Amino acid sequence: MTAFEEPEPHVRAKISTTVHAWAATFVTTSPFVVVASSGADGYADASPRGGPPGFVRVLDDRTLAIPEEPGNRLVQTFRNLASHPAIGLLFLVPGMNETARINGTAEVVRPGEPGWERFRTEWTHSDRLAAVTVVHVAECYYHCGRASKFSGLWDVDRILAHRQNPPLPRRPPRAATSASDAVPVWNGTGHTPRCKRSEPRC
Known part of the structure; x- marks a missing residue:
């Protein structure tokens, strides 16, 4: 210390x-x-x-x-x-x-x-x-x-931009077991849906 x-x-x-x-x-x-x-x-x-x-x-x-x-x-x-x-x-x-x-x-x-x-x-x-x-x-x-x-955590413009065009998918496409698996394969835009009661637990 x-x-x-x-x-x-x-x-x-x-x-x-x-x-x-x-x-x-x-x-x-x-x-x-x-x-x-x-x-x-x-x-x-x-x-x-x-x-x-x-x-x-x-x-x-x-x-x-x-x-x-x-x-x-x-x-x-x-x-x-x-x-x-x-x-x-x-x-x-x-x-x-x-x-x-x-x-x-x-x-x-x-x-x-x-x-x-x-x-x-x-x-x-x-x-x-x-x-x-x-x-x-x-x-x-x-x-x-x-x-x-320092992080701009509550930057409104950034928040709105991420809502309109999320920088990554809501969850990984499959369980990440290595560094290469952790790279998201996704090119979608727009809003991602909220969890529904019928969906698997996060």
């Missing part, structure tokens, strides 16, 4: 052990969060979660709840948390360069298990949830918007 200078005091000071008012508002405004976890074998995973703004609930200033709908059934996050409960969350709000980061530990609560009853009516679609990930907050902080600015 000798290549990096120590952070300025004001940078250290922004790390809170609770979900303060700014972070709580950010979470309840956010429709998208990246969930990072790692297993006992040391391998890490980052998985997206999305829903209406505020789909992640702030239960109190030290606890969040993430609704878990059935997904691709690979359940990497669940497997990781079962053996290594550490979790990292990165919340995004469309159009805002700043992000909110929350780290801590988590437990997965499934229907019928102790603690499930409190979540049974928390979301309008609670009846179809596979589980709820309950996050116990250890660190919470604001992250400046430099990365978003």
